Amino acid sequence: MIKLILERIKYAKLEAPVYRMKNITDTKEKKFVSAFLSTRTKDEVTLEVILRIYSNYKTIWGLNKDTIQNLIKPVAFYRVKANNLYRITQKYEDIPEDLESLLTMPGVGLKVAKVFLAELGKSYIGVDTHVHRIANRIGIVQTSNPEQTDRILNEIVEDKLKPEFNTHLVALGQTICKARKVNCSICPIRDICNYNLKTYEQYKHGKAGARGPLHPQHPL
Numbered sequence: 174m175i176k177l178i179l180e181r182i183k184y185a186k187l188e189a190p191v192y193r194m195k196n197i198t199d200t201k202e203k204k205f206v207s208a209f210l211s212t213r214t215k216d217e218v219t220l221e222v223i224l225r226i227y228s229n230y231k232t233i234w235g236l237n238k239d240t241i242q243n244l245i246k247p248v249a250f251y252r253v254k255a256n257n258l259y260r261i262t263q264k265y266e267d268i269p270e271d272l273e274s275l276l277t278m279p280g281v282g283l284k285v286a287k288v289f290l291a292e293l294g295k296s297y298i299g300v301d302t303h304v305h306r307i308a309n310r311i312g313i314v315q316t317s318n319p320e321q322t323d324r325i326l327n328e329i330v331e332d333k334l335k336p337e338f339n340t341h342l343v344a345l346g347q348t349i350c351k352a353r354k355v356n357c358s359i360c361p362i363r364d365i366c367n368y369n370l371k372t373y374e375q376y377k378h379g380k381a382g383a384r385g386p387l388h389p390q391h392p393l
């Protein structure tokens with residue numbers, strides 16, 4: 174089921190910022206910095222900042238704190254993030270590739286560490302608000318916070334599917350399954366998603382709004 178969900182989203186070729194980000198973060202450092210900057214920041218903004226940094230500099234190692242701060246100004250909490258990034262460049266010669274070491278770095282939490290490791294192809298799922306929301310809507314989990322979602326997904330998702338899991342769910346969340354606006358009628362997994370199937374049943378029985386959802390099996 175999870176494999177099918179990921180394949181359907183992947184082959185829908187959604188125009189999502191997360192896919193553009195994947196294309197431009199072609200080095201370990203770029204993957205780390207983009208995961209680091211992305212907290213509480215829209216992906217479009219993180220994308221713009223990554224382009225700005227790496228079109229001007231080959232690496233952030235060796236830059237002073239003010240330069241880093243000016244480069245990342247559009248992201249949320251840029252002062253704190255700049256300070257932490259600067260401390261990282263002072264303390265580490267290379268970015269670690271294991272969860273335990275990553276979590277000792279200034280400003281690196283579980284989500285950032287797991288998103289980064291997944292980007293390196295390791296078996297981790299970074300659970301952000303998109304992943305938490307959509308996994309619950311689909312019905313893969315029934316949880317009330319991202320920590321529970323993280324724990325359950327870690328148990329039920331096959332290791333080989335974990336590295337891609339965040340990317341495809343985030344892509345769906347950025348384009349179709351948004352927090353305040355779901356567009357089930359064009360969703361590639363509407364026939365297997367609990368939320369849509371339930372809404373469709375309610376519509377059939379006159380309990381939902383006049384427009385109602387598209388039939389789950391309706392051909393696009």
Ligand code: SF4
Pocket residue numbers: 307310311349350351355356357358360361362363364366367368369
């Ligand atoms: S069918 Fe609707 S609720 Fe389910 S994943 Fe797609 S957009 Fe989200």
